[in-house]
Amino acid sequence: MSRNETLFNRAQQVIPGGVNSPVRAFGSVGGFPRFITRAEGARMWDADGAAYIDYVGSWGPAIAGHAHPAIVEAVREAALKGLSFGAPTEAEIDMAEQLCAQLPGMDMVRLVSSGTEATMSAIRLARGFTGRDTIVKFEGCYHGHADCLLVKAGSGALTFGNPSSGGVPADFAKHTLVLDYNDPEQLAATFAAKGDEIAAVIVEPFAGNMNLVRPSERFLQLLRELCTAHGTVLIFDEVMTGFRVGPQGVQGLVGITPDLTTLGKVVGGGMPVGAFGGRRDIMEKIAPLGPVYQAGTLSGSPVAVAAGLASLKLVREAGFYEQLAERTRQLTDGLTAVARQHGIAFCAQSVGGMFGLYFAERPPQGFADVMASDRERFNRFFHAMLEAGHYFAPSAFEAGFVSIAHTREDIEATIGAAERVFADMAG
Ligand code: PMP
Numbered sequence: 001m002s003r004n005e006t007l008f009n010r011a012q013q014v015i016p017g018g019v020n021s022p023v024r025a026f027g028s029v030g031g032f033p034r035f036i037t038r039a040e041g042a043r044m045w046d047a048d049g050a051a052y053i054d055y056v057g058s059w060g061p062a063i064a065g066h067a068h069p070a071i072v073e074a075v076r077e078a079a080l081k082g083l084s085f086g087a088p089t090e091a092e093i094d095m096a097e098q099l100c101a102q103l104p105g106m107d108m109v110r111l112v113s114s115g116t117e118a119t120m121s122a123i124r125l126a127r128g129f130t131g132r133d134t135i136v137k138f139e140g141c142y143h144g145h146a147d148c149l150l151v152k153a154g155s156g157a158l159t160f161g162n163p164s165s166g167g168v169p170a171d172f173a174k175h176t177l178v179l180d181y182n183d184p185e186q187l188a189a190t191f192a193a194k195g196d197e198i199a200a201v202i203v204e205p206f207a208g209n210m211n212l213v214r215p216s217e218r219f220l221q222l223l224r225e226l227c228t229a230h231g232t233v234l235i236f237d238e239v240m241t242g243f244r245v246g247p248q249g250v251q252g253l254v255g256i257t258p259d260l261t262t263l264g265k266v267v268g269g270g271m272p273v274g275a276f277g278g279r280r281d282i283m284e285k286i287a288p289l290g291p292v293y294q295a296g297t298l299s300g301s302p303v304a305v306a307a308g309l310a311s312l313k314l315v316r317e318a319g320f321y322e323q324l325a326e327r328t329r330q331l332t333d334g335l336t337a338v339a340r341q342h343g344i345a346f347c348a349q350s351v352g353g354m355f356g357l358y359f360a361e362r363p364p365q366g367f368a369d370v371m372a373s374d375r376e377r378f379n380r381f382f383h384a385m386l387e388a389g390h391y392f393a394p395s396a397f398e399a400g401f402v403s404i405a406h407t408r409e410d411i412e413a414t415i416g417a418a419e420r421v422f423a424d425m426a427g
Helices: 003-014 070-078 088-102 115-130 185-199 217-230 248-253 302-315 320-341 366-373 375-387 408-426
Strands: 035-040 042-048 051-054 108-112 134-138 176-179 198-203 234-238 260-263 274-278 347-351 354-358
Touching: 003 274, 035 176, 051 354, 051 408, 070 302, 088 274, 108 115, 115 134, 115 198, 115 234, 115 260, 115 274, 115 320, 134 274, 176 408, 185 217, 198 217, 260 347, 302 320, 320 347, 320 354, 320 408, 375 408
Parallel strands: 134 176, 134 198, 198 234, 234 260
Antiparallel strands: 035 042, 042 051, 108 274, 260 274, 347 354
């Protein structure tokens, strides 16, 4: 038995499913997870000593590559001065100032320790600000595991959602309306019927949790207009897309400013950092200024913030996003070309350093298209690529990530391996 399998068996005795976050268990693709011992730049090594070119990047944070020396040094320096104080530090102001300077709609921001905390707090704040209970989310978007966000669609439009997880009371889920992503007509109808009851709409402005799905600009524009007209707080969940698709997230790309933005991943540079922020009049409702409570013992941790500041410094270097986008496009164009050579129904797209691979003729426009893609083929692709040393997300429903540390040669090697996998599939 390989060491990875031995570790997985051992882990399963004491950790549910052997993992501390479900998708790591390879449940959707089968087989056993790789236990990682080390990562550097674009590469990771597992417990059996196998090396992988990594396209997960810790699910987004590793935009500068793993263990970037500048980030590691910043963490070391901060750690030497003390791990946490439970009192404010100047670095937190630096971080907040940078986020506010960079994101169009961000007047004030608060740091937390995960994306889940950021979205959960943003929803509470929107409810406290508006005095309304109902929130809207879209099927296929993931916003972390707060109760009100673990809700799936009800039996039809304009019906309230059902819990999508055990332990979520139906009484909580009934305050969450679940709509189809990228469906402007349904959105308009929902606001016409219930707009004045809706506290917030939370959306991944480009979705990355049902693979990568880019909605029409009309959909996002309409969201903005309807939220403004009804006094509803528009929350862009940019935990994944923030500093990943470009320097100002999706809001910068599409020129639409939300009322609140949630961030995570890249802003922590690999350490636990999340953030939520936006309009001053809304943010001033948070304790200690206002009545909406939100707190955290380790919020703004000096070590995590040091990593985040170092990460944000790297992405500000001239040409960073141009190179990142170019490398990512090299991957998606290359994979598409070799799939075509072998007549495989496959396509791919990218935005900045984020990409989607689809075993389908066209990129999906929404959740139903994603569900219709060939998952069995994805699983074959995934395992064959992993075997060849190329680590993609272990699920057909996840977006992938390229880092600035991926070289042209790394990407070429991945395309070469995929060519052999597609040839086998076609044969
Ligand atoms: N929102 C989005 C868009 C995410 O992609 C994620 C995590 N993948 C979260 C929220 C939750 O973040 P975390 O896992 O840090 O709690």
